[in-house]
Amino acid sequence: MVRDFLRLSLKSLRHRSLRSWLTVLGIVVGVAAVVALIAIGEGMQRSVERQFETIGYNTVIVLPSGEGVGEDGPDGETGRPAGMMGLMGGMRGGMGEATAVDMSVIEQLPMVTKAGAQRIETAMVTSEGMDGQGFLRLTGLTPDMPEDFPGYFGGYVIGEGRTFTVADQNVMVLGHAVAEDLAVGIGDEVVVETTSFEVIGILAQPDEEGRGGFTIGNMRTALFVPMAALEELYGDPGAITQALVEVTEGYDLDQATQLIRAAFTQAGTPVMTTTASQISEQITGVLSSVNLTLSAIAGISLLVGAIGVMNTMYMSVLERTREIGIMKAIGAKDRHVQGLFLIESSLLGFIGGALGILVGVGISGLAGGVISGNLGLGGMTRMMGMDLQPAFSAWLILAALGLSLVLGAVAGALPARRGAKLPPVRALRYE
Numbered sequence: 180m181v182r183d184f185l186r187l188s189l190k191s192l193r194h195r196s197l198r199s200w201l202t203v204l205g206i207v208v209g210v211a212a213v214v215a216l217i218a219i220g221e222g223m224q225r226s227v228e229r230q231f232e233t234i235g236y237n238t239v240i241v242l243p244s245g246e247g248v249g250e251d252g253p254d255g256e257t258g259r260p261a262g263m264m265g266l267m268g269g270m271r272g273g274m275g276e277a278t279a280v281d282m283s284v285i286e287q288l289p290m291v292t293k294a295g296a297q298r299i300e301t302a303m304v305t306s307e308g309m310d311g312q313g314f315l316r317l318t319g320l321t322p323d324m325p326e327d328f329p330g331y332f333g334g335y336v337i338g339e340g341r342t343f344t345v346a347d348q349n350v351m352v353l354g355h356a357v358a359e360d361l362a363v364g365i366g367d368e369v370v371v372e373t374t375s376f377e378v379i380g381i382l383a384q385p386d387e388e389g390r391g392g393f394t395i396g397n398m399r400t401a402l403f404v405p406m407a408a409l410e411e412l413y414g415d416p417g418a419i420t421q422a423l424v425e426v427t428e429g430y431d432l433d434q435a436t437q438l439i440r441a442a443f444t445q446a447g448t449p450v451m452t453t454t455a456s457q458i459s460e461q462i463t464g465v466l467s468s469v470n471l472t473l474s475a476i477a478g479i480s481l482l483v484g485a486i487g488v489m490n491t492m493y494m495s496v497l498e499r500t501r502e503i504g505i506m507k508a509i510g511a512k513d514r515h516v517q518g519l520f521l522i523e524s525s526l527l528g529f530i531g532g533a534l535g536i537l538v539g540v541g542i543s544g545l546a547g548g549v550i551s552g553n554l555g556l557g558g559m560t561r562m563m564g565m566d567l568q569p570a571f572s573a574w575l576i577l578a579a580l581g582l583s584l585v586l587g588a589v590a591g592a593l594p595a596r597r598g599a600k601l602p603p604v605r606a607l608r609y610e
Contacts, residue, residue, distance in 0.1 A: 182293045192562075193534050197244050199491070199527065200490055201487075201533040202487045202491040202527055202531075203412070203527055203530050203534065204531070204559050205480075205483060205484030205485075205486040205487040205488075205531070206481070206485070206487075206488065206527065206530075206531025206532060206534075206583055206586070206587070207466075207534045207535040207538055208480050208484065208535070208546060208580050209477065209478070209480040209481025209482070209483065209484040209535065209583075210479055210481060210484075210531060210532050210534075210535025210536060210538075210539065210540035211475035211535040211536075211542065212288045212481075212583075213249075213474055213477045213478060213481060213535075213539070213579060214299075214535065214540065214543070214571075214575065214576075214579050215537055215539040215542055215567065215569070216454075216470065216473045216474050216477050216541030217470065217474055217575055218234060218543045218570055218571050218575065219469075219470075219537065219543055219567035219569050220406055220466055220467070220469070220470030220474075221471075221569070221575070222462065222568050222569040222570040222571040223466050224463050224466050224467070224470075225570050226319050226568070227462050227463055227466070228272060228459070229464075231455050231456070231458075231459045233330050234328075234331060234455060235455065236332025236454070236455045237426045237427075237428055237430075237432060237433065237437055238328065238330075238331070238423055238424065238425050238426070238438050238454070238455055239423070239425075239426060239432070239453075239454055240421065240422075240423060240452065240453050240454065240458075241280075241421065241422040241423070241424055241439065241443070241450050241452055242276075242420075242421055242422075242450060242451045242453070243278030243280050243419065243420070243448075243450055243451075244277075244278075244449045244451055250398075261442075264332050265267055274408040276420075277298045277299070277300070277415065277418035277419060277420050278418055278419070278420075278448060278512075279415060279416075279417045279418045279419075279448065280296075280417060280418070280419050280422065280443065280448045281299075281417065281443070281446045281447070281448045282294065282296055282417070282419070282422060283446075284443055284445075284446045284448075285424060285439075285442075287437065287442060288438060288442060289590075290426050290427045290430045290435050290438070291426060291427075291435075291439075291499065292425045292426070292427050293327045293328070293423075293424070293425040293426055294422065294423065294424045294425070294439070295320070295321045295323070295324035295328060295423050295433065296320075296321050296324070296406065296419040296421065296422040296423075296438075297318055297319060297320050297321070297324065297406070297419065297420060297421050297422075298318070298319040298406060298410075298418055298419050298420050299316060299317070299318050299319075299420045300316075300317050300319070300409065300412075300413055301314055301315070301316060301317070302315060302316075302371045302372060302402070302412075303371070304313070304317070304361070304369060304370070304371055304373055304402065304505065305369075306361040306362060306363050306368065306369050306370065307362075307365065307367075307368070307605060308361060308362025308363060308367075309361050309362055313360075313403075315357065315400065315402055316401070316402065317371060317402045317404060317409065317411070318401060318402065318403050318404070318406065319404055319406040319408065319409030320403055320404075320406055320407065321406045322343070322344060322406075324423070325342065326342075326465075327423075327425070328423045328425070329333050329413070331423060333384060333398075334382070334398035334521060335398065336382060336383045337352070337383065338362070338379075338381055338382055338383030338384070339365055339380065339381040340352075340365040340378070340379050340380035341379055341380050342380050343379060343380070343403075344432065346408050347379070348405060348407065348408050349374060349375065349376045349377065349381065349404075349407055349408050350376060350377050350378075350379045350404065350405065350408075351369055351376040351377065351378050351380075351402060351404050352372045352378075352379065352380035352381070352401065352403040352404075353369070353378065353380075353381060353382070353401065353402050353403065354381075354382050354398050354399045354400050354401040354402070355382055355383065355384040355399055355402045356399035356400055357399065357401070358378070358381045360400075363378050364378065364381070364389060365378055365379065365380070366378065366379065369402075371402075371404075371412065374408075374412055374567060375409070376404060378464075381396035382398055382401070384399070386472070405517070408485065416473065423517045424439060430484060432454055432456065432457070436452050437452060439452060440452055444452075451538075454570055465578075481582075481583075481586065482586075484531065484586070485528075485587070485589070485590040486489055486590070487585040488524055488527050488528060488586070488587050488590035488591060489524075489590040489593065489594065491524075491527065492520060492523070492524045492590065492591040492594035493593075493594045493597075495520070495523065495594070517596060520591055520594060521588055521591055521592065522594075523586045524526060524587045524588060524590055524591020524594070525589050525591065526587070526591070527583055527584060527591075528549075528582045528583045528584050528585070528587015528588065529580070529584050529587065531583055532579055532580045532582070532583025532584060532587075533580060533583075535579065535583065536576055536579050536580065539579075540571060543569040544568070544569060560571040574609075
């Protein structure tokens with residue numbers, strides 16, 4: 180019986196091919212939009228999780244409070260967790276003004292295994308091979324910071340020469356692109372303001388253009404010097420824009436963060452703090468909200484497609500009234516007629532869902548790049564080493580296919596009921 184109904188439904192759809200395909204198209208658009216958006220959002224969330232698993236969750240990002248930022252929180256503590264402002268500051272490497280912070284207080288805390296700081300200044304840079312001069316971002320680092328926190332310095336890979344050590348002073352490591360712009364190589368000199376720096380290292384060209392981990396923007400145009408040299412050049416010893424503190428594995432990170440803030444506050448240099456887990460939660464929360472909103476909007480188009488199925492099925496009932504009368508005259512019951520139209524509407528939903536999944540898979544990669552560019556996420560994701568590869572889980576494919584099938588069946592329920600309730604005599608007389 181079901182096989183016969185399926186054969187009759189396929190024959191009916193082929194007979195009304197143009198209307199059927201236009202109806203299917205409405206389902207295709209809705210399913211494709213839902214699948215593509217959810218896949219992109221899921222892919223971004225997985226990328227965030229992978230990135231934070233790589234860099235580890237036992238590092239605390241310390242940011243100078245700055246005037247007006249380190250006000251008392253609800254518990255009366257100065258330098259409360261950084262929140263979204265701290266998140267953005269941490270991801271940009273602390274682009275605010277450098278502020279004096281007593282980093283020696285870290286040595287008093289037993290749960291701290293490593294610590295490092297950086298300071299960013301805008302410098303006038305020139306070289307013998309460069310015509311004129313340029314203003315570039317100059318980053319001062321404490322010794323071994325890139326090696327101690329490799330997850331936060333993605334792209335800091337020496338391609339030529341070496342990195343600097345504690346004994347080095349006026350030396351420089353620079354990115355691949357800026358080395359070409361300055362026309363310098365290992366052993367050449369670069370003049371920063373009025374001080375000459377010897378180039379001892381050039382970074383390898385990143386696999387992903389511009390990737391700079393969490394603390395540095397674009398590695399291709401980065402200039403790195405020892406922190407002591409930067410302090411001598413600009414003064415204000417002890418000023419930093421950001422510090423990284425690694426906490427002993429297994430130690431409660433929330434408690435460690437509170438102790439770090441308290442230690443800096445007692446030393447008279449209040450700071451804000453944030454952690455990888457806090458940043459991860461905030462990013463995934465934002466992505467989840469955006470993904471949910473976009474999916475809800477896409478669901479509207481899927482609903483419109485279901486209305487199209489309902490309209491098609493009503494038209495089918497009207498056109499096939501005589502056929503219904505003949506079926507009932509030869510013994511078909513109401514449930515048989517209703518089942519026939521339900522199978523037909525379900526087929527419309529199923530075919531539209533299957534095609535919509537294929538279309539959604541096809542366009543999701545392109546849509547990910549367009550969405551990231553339009554929302555200003557492209558630079559952020561490159562900086563974090565994230566990608567926007569869509570993720571197609573089994574539940575997404577099955578849910579999309581099942582939803583389209585159910586929507587088709589529900590949309591055809593009322594028309595099927597109407598056709599099933601037609602009296603045989605009236606149906607046979609219908610013209």
